[in-house]
Amino acid sequence: xxxxxxxxxxxxxxxxNLPIYMTPGAAGFDFYSHNTHPIELYPxxxxxxxTGIRVAVPEGFELQIRSRSGLCAKHGVFVLNGVGxxxxxxxxxxxxxxxxxxxxxxxxxxxxxxxxGVINKVERVILxxxxxxxxxxxxxxxxxxxxx
Numbered sequence: 001x002x003x004x005x006x007x008x009x010x011x012x013x014x015x016x017n018l019p020i021y022m023t024p025g026a027a028g029f030d031f032y033s034h035n036t037h038p039i040e041l042y043p044x045x046x047x048x049x050x051t052g053i054r055v056a057v058p059e060g061f062e063l064q065i066r067s068r069s070g071l072c073a074k075h076g077v078f079v080l081n082g083v084g085x086x087x088x089x090x091x092x093x094x095x096x097x098x099x100x101x102x103x104x105x106x107x108x109x110x111x112x113x114x115x116x117g118v119i120n121k122v123e124r125v126i127l128x129x130x131x132x133x134x135x136x137x138x139x140x141x142x143x144x145x146x147x148x
Contacts (some may be wrong), residue, residue: 007058008055008056008057008058008063008119009055009056010053010054010055010056011053011054011055012052012053013034013052013053015034015052016032016034016051016052016053017032017034017052017111018053019031019032019051019053019117027118028066028116028117028118029116029117030068030113030115030116030117031051031053031065031094031096031113031114031115031116031117032051032111032112032113032114033049033050033051033096033108033109033110033111033112033113033114034049034050034051034052034053034110034111035049035050035108035110036110037110038107038108038109038110039107039108040105040106040107040108041077041098041099041100041105041106041107041108042100042105043100043101043102043103043104043105044100044101045099045100046080046097046098046099046100047097047098047108048095048096048097049095049096049097049098049108049114050093050095051093051094051095051096051114052093053093053094054091054092054093054094055086055094056088056091057086057087057088057090057119058088059088060088060121060122061088061119061120061121061122062085062086062087062088062119062120062122063085063086063094063117063118063119064083064084064085064086064117064118064119064120065079065083065084065085065086065094065096065115065116065117066079066083066084066115066116066117066118067079067115067116068113068114068115068116071098071113071114075100075102075104075106076100076101076102076103076104076106077098077099077100077101077102077106078098078099078101079096079097079098079099079115080097080098080099081097084096084097086117088122094117096114096115098114098115
């Protein structure tokens with residue numbers, strides 16, 4: 001297990017579960033749903049899942065919200081926006097935008113693990129408008145241009 005580099009201040013609703021790292025080598029900590037009754041997530045639909053958690057991400061960091069591989073592989077349920085970002089100045093409840101890509105309705109039972117959070121350092125840049133970008137070997141070649 002690596003040593004933590006920062007604290008993540010967290011408030012937890014009285015009936016919510018604190019996010020936890022499931023193993024010593026886990027990169028992300030799991031978020032639990034904080035719904036009072038089961039939520040039916042129909043095929044092709046999405047929904048916002050409450051967690052009952054608020055955080056104070058340290059300045060210079062972000063909290064990324066990612067899919068849990070088990071939900072994806074077993075149920076076709078994933079975080080809809082790919083990776084969600086919680087900024088260091090946001091103090092509202094963390095809600096998870098889940099989507100169901102399967103052909104079966106998925107029931108989000110109260111207290112199940114619905115996503116994982118990963119803390120990352122953020123580097124800020126100064127956006128500088130220029131007339132022309134410097135050349136590169138790849139140029140403007142886009143989707144699939146480097147192979148399959």
